[in-house]
Amino acid sequence: MSDDPTGATIEDYLAEDRTFPPPESFKADALLTDAEVYDEAATDREGFWARQAADLLTWRREWDTVLEWDEPFARWFVGGQLNACENCLDRHVEAGRGDRVAFHWEGEPGDTRTITYADLLAEVQRFANALKGLGVEKGDRVAIYMPMVPELAVAVLACARIGAPHSVVFGGFSADSLADRINDASCKVVVTADGGWRRGKPGLLKPTVDVALADTSSVEAVVVVDRIASSGGDVETDMTEGRDHWYHELVAAADAECPAEPMDSEDLLYLLYTSGTTGKPKGIMHTTGGYMTQVAFTHKYVFDLHPETDVYWCTADIGWVTGHSYIVYGPLANGATSVMYEGTPDTPGRDRFWDLVETYGITILYTAPTAIRTFMKWGVEEPQKHDLSSLRVLGSVGEPINPEAWVWYHINIGGERCPIVDTWWQTETGAIMISPLPGATTTKPGSATFPLPGISAELVDNDGTPVPKGGGYLTLTEPWPSMLRGIYGDPERYQETYWSRFAGRYFAGDGAKVDDDGYTWVLGRVDDVMNVSGHRISTTEVESALVDNAKVAEAAVVGAKDDTTGQAIVAFVTLRGSTEASEEVGAELREHVADKIGKIGRPKTIIFTDDLPKTRSGKIMRRLLRDVAEGRELGDTTTLADPNVVEEIRDRAAAGA
Ligand code: 6R9
8 A cells, every 4th residue: 555646556665666758759859869979988987077077178288097095085087187166167157158148046035146158257256265365375275155145155155166175064063063064174364244034034153163163273264254234134244354254355355357266187176175984074085086076967968958948957065066066066067057056945934845846847866865854744735826837857966865755756746757867975985976877778766776877885794705696785886076085184094994994995884675677776874774673774774764664754764772673764754744653653664664674573562753854954963863762971962953843752652752
């Protein structure tokens, strides 16, 4: 049984057997429609990437060597020179495309800005000069802590233009986190804003910067964008004399021309901090030539970009890697027209995303499973209020997408005509690694399908022996252009974290399965894999089975310590609008999972909750749910979007809900 409007049933996550070939109408205009490109890349990997680098980018100096590989340290396009900002802006303007819109920006309150490539180039040059005026030189690190306003993209590109690596810190992070990141990279300047609009209220940022700077000594100047005050918000911003500067004043006073710095292919483009299994966040290093090559390649072909006609929207925040690669560098390198949105999907109403799709005629939408499941919870009435017929490609990123969410997305957002690209990658990989090509790949709901051309992935068992079919650890076996070049200041941790678990392989930290047709199903982090009575079960499989039930909106599953079975499955479940939590519903859901996966998958406990604890990037924090399930003190909750959620769940769990 299923609530799936197609009437199809999900036997279980991995026995999902519906297939969706690219529609003929889509293939007619698609950039890639067959498997030839895979063969080409497999025959000559380095030649393949070199062709992409030459086709998609403009180089100041050609490289001497495509790849120097001294495991685990890669150098791509060695000897080549280019500038990332020039590739994103100047060459489009020089080619007569300066009037093309780079960003349709919309603020949460509804204010809008239309920014062409020529506008963006002009603004970036001025701000690059402003940074230079503050003493920023090639190689100096610049921290960026901003809301989703155009000046965030300007700041990123200005840094790239003058060769100053940026370190964007997501605007939801605390003062402590910001200070840690500033200190780790000894940033010289911080670019911020008075705040950003969120759910109708100003979320202030500058006061957090002030607190962070009390614990840092490297910062010489702070640049502040006036976002809130200039849009009617009542805020007084403290400016420290001699240190703090208003962005608009600097830009107004700056020279209009700033030539782009020629950078070596392997010069550091940016740092982006990501959390690992230990406490200290890792400064992931991305360099210029290889990174730009792979983000441009993947953005073009995974989304089948037609830059003259498409309107592309990636709903991520630039504070995460998805925003770096697929709001800034990839789309701009390809001359795309993008939408950028400041706020939340429920302001002023739960149809805000669909309103944006209709207003701008968005053709390519790239979002996250957690958002899709939220939209499912809000009901199909919301998207049905709008004309979504402009859409032609849908993307998913960030976590495994369960087949029910995939099918809901396909039907209710994509009108059953849009290929879905489920893209697996990581901060560390820099760009998409495993994904369908929308005009060439027959998809299966919940599978990221195959490694892209030029990418080699393989599953291995505990001992590192390849597993051609079945479950295993996801590893990457060949260097790829946009791979991380290391962890800032800690080459040993790089080696240890990614290259020590399996000899000669990059270990991604994810578990996956390959089915009989060779499709890859990424099951999630291996620390999310439960072991119940010696059977390994992915939290995702159980979640998927739960969400398959019509009463369930969202579910998160953890393995809690159990004296008898090693671990026991505890499920945290959010019900759809009209359903009341009760013992009967709990029993029904447990049986439902047993039906889908087998008794081994049946949750021992189901805890009903109104919401799940999520990070600000939307990932469910299973670690905290495990703490709740095991009755422990809660671990670190600082990265939660809303720390109250987990407290509430704990109270319910204690009450035996
Ligand atoms: C891009 C991004 C990386 C982790 C990754 C995996 C999970 C991302 C996924 C996916 C299944 C997908 N993940 N995309 N799992 N299917 N399509 O999210 O980077 O924030 O570093 O997270 O996210 O577990 O290891 P990052």
